[in-house]
Amino acid sequence: MAIQNRDSFLDSLAANLGRPRRTQGIERPKWSVSPQFEVLNQASKDELIDVLKKQCEVIHTDFKRTDRTDLVKVLRETIEGYNGKVIVASSDSRNEEYGLDNFYKSAAEDFDVHLWDETMWKENQVFAERADVGITFSDITLAESGTVTLFNNKYNGRSISLMPRTYIAIIPKHTIVPRMTQATRQLHEAHISGNAVSSCVSFVTGPSNSADIEMNLIVGVHGPVEVTYIVVDD
Amino acid sequence: MSIKISNAPYNERVQEGVKNDFMRKAVASAQGRFRSGRQKQADELGNWEDWRTLGEEIRTHTLRNIDYYLEILSENVSKRGGNVFFAKTAEEANEYIQHIIKKKNAKKVVKSKSMVTEEIGLNDALAEVGAEVVESDLGEWILQLDEDLPSHIVTPALHKNKEQVRETFAVKKGYEQSDKPEELASFARQQLRQEFLAADVGITGCNFAVAESGAVTFVTNEGNARMVTTIPDTQISVMGMERIVPTWEELDILVSLLTRAAVGQKLTSYITSITGTRLEGESDGPEEYHLVIVDNGRSKILGTEFQSALHCIRCAACINVCPVYRHVGGHAYGSIYPGPIGAVITPLLDGYEDHKELPYASSLCGACTEVCPVKIPLHEQLIRHRQIIVERENKGNKMEKLAMKGFAKWASSPAAYKLSAAAARPALQPWSKNEMIKSGPGPLKGWTINRDFPAPAKQTFRSWYKNRQKGREV
Ligand code: SF4
Numbered sequence: 001m002a003i004q005n006r007d008s009f010l011d012s013l014a015a016n017l018g019r020p021r022r023t024q025g026i027e028r029p030k031w032s033v034s035p036q037f038e039v040l041n042q043a044s045k046d047e048l049i050d051v052l053k054k055q056c057e058v059i060h061t062d063f064k065r066t067d068r069t070d071l072v073k074v075l076r077e078t079i080e081g082y083n084g085k086v087i088v089a090s091s092d093s094r095n096e097e098y099g100l101d102n103f104y105k106s107a108a109e110d111f112d113v114h115l116w117d118e119t120m121w122k123e124n125q126v127f128a129e130r131a132d133v134g135i136t137f138s139d140i141t142l143a144e145s146g147t148v149t150l151f152n153n154k155y156n157g158r159s160i161s162l163m164p165r166t167y168i169a170i171i172p173k174h175t176i177v178p179r180m181t182q183a184t185r186q187l188h189e190a191h192i193s194g195n196a197v198s199s200c201v202s203f204v205t206g207p208s209n210s211a212d213i214e215m216n217l218i219v220g221v222h223g224p225v226e227v228t229y230i231v232v233d234d
Numbered sequence: 235m236s237i238k239i240s241n242a243p244y245n246e247r248v249q250e251g252v253k254n255d256f257m258r259k260a261v262a263s264a265q266g267r268f269r270s271g272r273q274k275q276a277d278e279l280g281n282w283e284d285w286r287t288l289g290e291e292i293r294t295h296t297l298r299n300i301d302y303y304l305e306i307l308s309e310n311v312s313k314r315g316g317n318v319f320f321a322k323t324a325e326e327a328n329e330y331i332q333h334i335i336k337k338k339n340a341k342k343v344v345k346s347k348s349m350v351t352e353e354i355g356l357n358d359a360l361a362e363v364g365a366e367v368v369e370s371d372l373g374e375w376i377l378q379l380d381e382d383l384p385s386h387i388v389t390p391a392l393h394k395n396k397e398q399v400r401e402t403f404a405v406k407k408g409y410e411q412s413d414k415p416e417e418l419a420s421f422a423r424q425q426l427r428q429e430f431l432a433a434d435v436g437i438t439g440c441n442f443a444v445a446e447s448g449a450v451t452f453v454t455n456e457g458n459a460r461m462v463t464t465i466p467d468t469q470i471s472v473m474g475m476e477r478i479v480p481t482w483e484e485l486d487i488l489v490s491l492l493t494r495a496a497v498g499q500k501l502t503s504y505i506t507s508i509t510g511t512r513l514e515g516e517s518d519g520p521e522e523y524h525l526v527i528v529d530n531g532r533s534k535i536l537g538t539e540f541q542s543a544l545h546c547i548r549c550a551a552c553i554n555v556c557p558v559y560r561h562v563g564g565h566a567y568g569s570i571y572p573g574p575i576g577a578v579i580t581p582l583l584d585g586y587e588d589h590k591e592l593p594y595a596s597s598l599c600g601a602c603t604e605v606c607p608v609k610i611p612l613h614e615q616l617i618r619h620r621q622i623i624v625e626r627e628n629k630g631n632k633m634e635k636l637a638m639k640g641f642a643k644w645a646s647s648p649a650a651y652k653l654s655a656a657a658a659r660p661a662l663q664p665w666s667k668n669e670m671i672k673s674g675p676g677p678l679k680g681w682t683i684n685r686d687f688p689a690p691a692k693q694t695f696r697s698w699y700k701n702r703q704k705g706r707e708v
Contacts, residue, residue, distance in 0.1 A: 001311075001312045001315055001316055001317045001318075002312070002317045002318070003308050003309075003312050003317075003318045003319075003320075004317075004318070004319045004320065004330075005319065005320040005321070005322070005326075006305070006308055006318070006320050008320075008322075009304075009320035009322060009527075009529065010301040010304060010305060010320075011301075012322075012533055013300055013301045013304075013475075013533050013536060014301045016533050016534070016536040016537045017298070017300075017301070017536050017537045018537050021301050022299055022301055022302040023301075023302065023305060024302075026299045026302045026303075028295065028480050028481065028484075029291070029295055031288055031291050031292070032287065032288075032291060033284040033287050033288050034288070035279070035281045035284040035285050035288065036285075036288075036486060036487060036490070038281070039279075055500070059503075116517075118515040118516070118517070120517070121517050122517055123517075124517040124518075125464075125465065125517055125518065129427075129431070142501075144500055145499075145500035145501040146500075147501055147505075152516075152518065152519075153513070153516065154513065154514070154515030154516045154517075157516070157517055157518045158460065158463075158464045158518035158519060159464055159517075159518050162457060162460050162461065162464060163461075163464075180486045180489065180490060180501065181483075181486050183486075184482040184483050184485055184486040185482070185483060187447075187482040188446070188481050188482040188483050191446055191447050191481075191482070196314075197447045197449060197507075197509055198509070199314075199508065199509055199510065199511070199512050199513050199516060199519055200463070200506065200507070200508050200509070200518070200519060201449065201506070201507040202460070202504065202505075202506050202507075203501060203504070203505035203506070204503070204504060205499075205500075205501050205502065205503050205504070205505075206503055207503065208455065208456050208457035208503050208504070209455050209456070209503055210372045210373075210419060210455060210456045211389060211455075211497075212371070212372040212373035212376070212389055212390075212391055212456075213372070213373075213376075213391070213394075213396050213399055213415040213418055213419065214260065214395060214396050214415065215260070215263065215264050215389065215392070216415045218415050218416055218419040220419070220420070220423070221372060221419055221422070221423055221455075221456040221457060221458070222370070222423060222426065222427075222430075222456050222457035222458045222460070222461050223456070223457030223460065223461075223503070223504070
């Protein structure tokens with residue numbers, strides 16, 4: 001696509017910096033310190049889960065832990081706890097692996113379930129907009145901040161974790177890492193090895209909130225009002 | 235709006251701020267809360283100083299090679315189907331965006347909070363071509379309904395209380411419920427949801443662009459930037475040219491510094507990185523994407539002694555510790571960028587002429603420099619501004635000129651600079667009485683008439699902090 005006015009713009013930056021324009025050969029220096037790699041670097045997966053659980057209290061998020069056998073039961077309870085009637089979920093390949101596709105099929109009697117469908121185009125959004133619950137898997141989970149990382153694509157729309165009143169993230173235990181450092185390293189390395197990044201990477205940490213009125217914390221503004229994380233032991 | 239937000243003389247704005255009792259209390263309490271949040275996060279990390287060092291190194295390297303990184307960024311955005319427009323001036327940026335609006339025949343534009351669009355006065359430009367603009371950040375929406383101006387760069391409606399917000403909603407939008415913040419917010423959610431769904435174009439700012447892959451990142455809590463980048467079919471991101479990192483790995487560091495320093499959170503609720511247009515088969519995200527990279531005076535700062543001012547990541551930590559901001563509030567600065575960073579950057583972007591008092595809106599206590607997550611020597615730069623103003627205009631009185639010589643000495647060597655916060659105190663001594671300044675020279679007078687102005691603390695922040703670390707009560 002079009003790039004306009006670039007040369008004159010960048011030439012003048014170089015001129016202000018008092019040197020010719022740099023167009024290649026710049027390497028990142030080796031930084032003198034790297035404190036980011038020290039955070040939770042000795043922690044086991046189980047210890048990271050404990051960190052995540054504690055952080056969930058700070059970010060107003062319900063934390064649940066289960067295994068594959070009980071996942072469907074815990075998921076159903078969570079949906080019912082949210083008084084959820086209309087559900088939108090990603091059509092993730094992991095649905096099958098974790099037994100969710102059967103659940104979504106059988107749950108059709110109790111709930112109005114919509115799995116993200118690329119052929120339905122904008123109707124996906126319309127559905128997400130009126131949904132009570134959105135459900136996705138976490139791709140990388142950051143223990144320190146209590147964050148689920150979502151690589152949004154045609155199976156996992158951006159709206160699912162955004163527009164419904166509540167949001168449930170299913171967190172396979174192996175996706176848990178200490179902090180954002182590991183996620184961004186993965187993104188960097190994927191880039192180096194030639195994999196194009198998702199059109200949208202969402203780092204989601206609990207429900208939406210605001211402190212814009214008298215600095216009082218209000219939970220639930222434009223995005224979900226309530227959020228649950230379900231950690232699934234592998 | 236542009237960077238300058240008031241034509242009232244500086245002294246009047248200061249008077250107004252000082253007289254506004256609610257505002258002063260709100261600012262004081264907000265400062266307290268922001269500060270303890272930031273401090274808690276810094277303490278928890280343990281090695282906050284290393285983080286700051288890393289932040290400074292990254293920003294220094296990036297700005298030194300800004301032409302290189304902007305070129306890579308534009309290539310990558312373009313490869314992913316985005317248009318990139320380099321705008322030298324606010325006018326160029328606005329004209330380009332107006333052109334898109336007209337081409338799309340857009341009637342409604344939703345925006346998420348962005349300082350750079352305020353700076354270039356984009357909303358007026360959009361109105362000129364007949365587009366209705368809806369600000370979707372809660373604080374910005376309140377200000378927009380009330381035709382008021384932002385007073386803080388993170389919580390722009392800080393100066394308004396909830397009764398005022400209720401009143402605004404009632405008058406402008408027929409709101410009938412109470413002034414409970416939750417009810418107010420839920421009303422805003424409903425109203426704005428309709429606006430998002432009806433919008434033709436979404437406009438965002440940009441916290442950091444990742445050069446290596448062309449991702450533009452937004453750091454928010456409310457989720458409005460996600461709505462703006464999910465629903466409308468056309469999306470425009472406007473970025474100040476310095477808001478860029480080399481790779482994803484540096485994004486990690488700067489986002490971590492920003493959220494901790496700004497709001498005391500490990501991460502905000504939403505960090506969202508979007509790259510170009512939506513891909514084949516995707517229902518969410520824009521089919522047409524534009525990235526507008528704005529200079530608007532920034533390049534003039536490159537290669538000067540003020541270059542590090544461009545390292546700013548707009549966290550507002552310096553604002554939250556500033557005793558002058560605490561006293562006079564955001565509007566007194568007459569710039570959309572208030573506080574110490576506003577006092578440094580406004581004269582650089584918009585010239586000394588309209589803003590020559592700003593470098594004096596500081597007690598030189600150095601607290602701003604101490605908290606800045608990317609180690610910008612803010613008060614040193616304020617001293618340099620004063621020097622330049624005095625030299626250029628030759629308007630300073632004899633005493634001021636004498637004082638400036640002293641400032642020059644402090645500023646010229648790093649060792650002396652460390653002492654300058656302490657040295658500022660004796661310089662103000664003649665006017666302080668019982669720790670409160672009763673009257674001061676020049677612009678200081680403006681805020682010492684009605685209120686007693688606290689003298690800079692006896693300890694510098696650094697020594698206070700050291701003592702605190704040792705567990706001593708201070
Ligand atoms: S100058 Fe430093 S402390 Fe102030 S807003 Fe910018 S980054 Fe934050």
